[in-house]
Amino acid sequence: MPIQYYIALASCLFCIGVVGVLTRRNAIIVFMCIELMLNAVNLLLVAFSKMHYANAVITDKLTAAGTDAQLFVFFIMVVAAAEVSVGLAIIVMMYRNIHSVDINFLNRLKN
Amino acid sequence: MSTSEILFWFLSVLALFSAIMVLVSKNPIHSVLWLIIVFFAISGHYLLLNAQFLAIVNIIVYAGAIMVLFLFVIMLMNQNPETEPKRNIWVKFSAVISGGLLLWIFISASVSASDINGKMATVNEGNIGLIENLGKVLFNEYALPFEISSVLFLSAMVGAVVIGKKD
Numbered sequence: 001m002p003i004q005y006y007i008a009l010a011s012c013l014f015c016i017g018v019v020g021v022l023t024r025r026n027a028i029i030v031f032m033c034i035e036l037m038l039n040a041v042n043l044l045l046v047a048f049s050k051m052h053y054a055n056a057v058i059t060d061k062l063t064a065a066g067t068d069a070q071l072f073v074f075f076i077m078v079v080a081a082a083e084v085s086v087g088l089a090i091i092v093m094m095y096r097n098i099h100s101v102d103i104n105f106l107n108r109l110k111n
Numbered sequence: 112m113s114t115s116e117i118l119f120w121f122l123s124v125l126a127l128f129s130a131i132m133v134l135v136s137k138n139p140i141h142s143v144l145w146l147i148i149v150f151f152a153i154s155g156h157y158l159l160l161n162a163q164f165l166a167i168v169n170i171i172v173y174a175g176a177i178m179v180l181f182l183f184v185i186m187l188m189n190q191n192p193e194t195e196p197k198r199n200i201w202v203k204f205s206a207v208i209s210g211g212l213l214l215w216i217f218i219s220a221s222v223s224a225s226d227i228n229g230k231m232a233t234v235n236e237g238n239i240g241l242i243e244n245l246g247k248v249l250f251n252e253y254a255l256p257f258e259i260s261s262v263l264f265l266s267a268m269v270g271a272v273v274i275g276k277k278d
Contacts (some may be wrong), residue, residue, distance in 0.1 A: 001115070001116070001119055001232055001234050002229070002230070002231055002232075003227055003230045003232050004221060004222070004227070004228075007217070007218075007221040007227075009126070009127070011214055011217035011218060011221070012127055012214065013126060013130055014213075014217070015211070015213050015214040015217070016127070016130040016131060016134065016210070017130075018209075018210045018213060019134065019207055020133065020134045022206030022209065022210065023198060023203045023206045023207070024134065024198070025197070025198055026139060026195060026196060028181065028184065028185055028190070029134075029139060029142055031181075032133060032142060032143065032146050032181065033133070033134070035146070035173070036130060036133065036146065036149065039149070039150065039153050039169075039173070042153070042169075043157075046156075046157055046240075047160060047232045048232075049162075049239070050160050050161070050162075050234075050237065051227075051231065051232045051233075053233060053237050053239055054230075054231055054232065054233040055230070057233075064244060065239070066237075066239045067239045067245060067248045068248070070162055070164070070165055070239065070240055070245060071245060071248060071249055071253055073165055074164075074165065074245070074249070075253075075256060075260065077168060078260045078263070078264070080172075080173075081177060081264075082266075083267075084177050085180070085267050085268070085270075085271045086267050086270050086274065088180055088181070088184050088271075089270070089272075089274040089275040090274055092184060092187070092188075092274075092275055093274050093275065095188050100196075101188060101190070102196040104196070
């Protein structure tokens with residue numbers, strides 16, 4: 001497939017995530033939209049790794065070009081899993097304090 | 112159209128439609144379920160690009176672990192459509208406009224970039240995504256980041272427990 005198609009798809013997913021962060025006020029949904037943006041970037045990294053591989057395989061049949069990008073995706077998933085566990089703990093703490101997950105209650109640090 | 116093209120378009124439409132439904136649905140539980148469908152569609156894309164290891168990890172980590180965590184938190188907080196906070200219509204409108212502008216910039220930048228014009232991403236071939244090749248690179252060149260990520264997990268675990276416990 002042409003790489004442009006993958007770029008267009010990942011951009012659409014990323015922008016849907018951005019619109020979600022801007023329009024929703026539920027902290028959990030905002031967090032889910034951030035996950036959506038992370039996944040769009042992952043998809044683009046994998047597509048670019050295969051593009052890189054397609055260029056390198058012409059000269060060298062046993063090339064390992066593109067492996068790095070897929071490992072970056074693996075590390076992004078690792079970091080995302082750690083981030084989600086801490087983030088959801090913060091949201092639970094916020095819910096316990098103000099009995100709501102509306103992010104408009106968080107517009108000041110005091111109280 | 113070949114089979115992989117049909118699969119590409121099907122998975123793309125599925126991913127975009129489910130991503131929009133994540134935003135549109137009023138019930139947070141439904142949002143989580145739509146997001147799981149997005150992750151399955153993205154895993155399908157990984158399979159199409161012959162990145163089998165990432166496809167399986169995506170399903171296990173994202174659709175399995177992370178989304179179950181989200182569902183659990185939403186059910187713990189008793190979220191339902193009645194308590195859902197709403198923004199006013201002008202904020203939504205301007206958010207869609209700014210998101211559309213961002214998309215326009217991305218698309219026009221990718222169309223005008225001359226060094227990726229006409230490049231193809233190989234579909235259904237190549238073995239760099241297999242676990243054997245990824246594992247060799249991961250445990251040779253990337254052994255140190257791999258070990259550091261275990262420290263990151265430990266600190267995230269401790270942090271989640273410290274933040275989440277009742278004081």
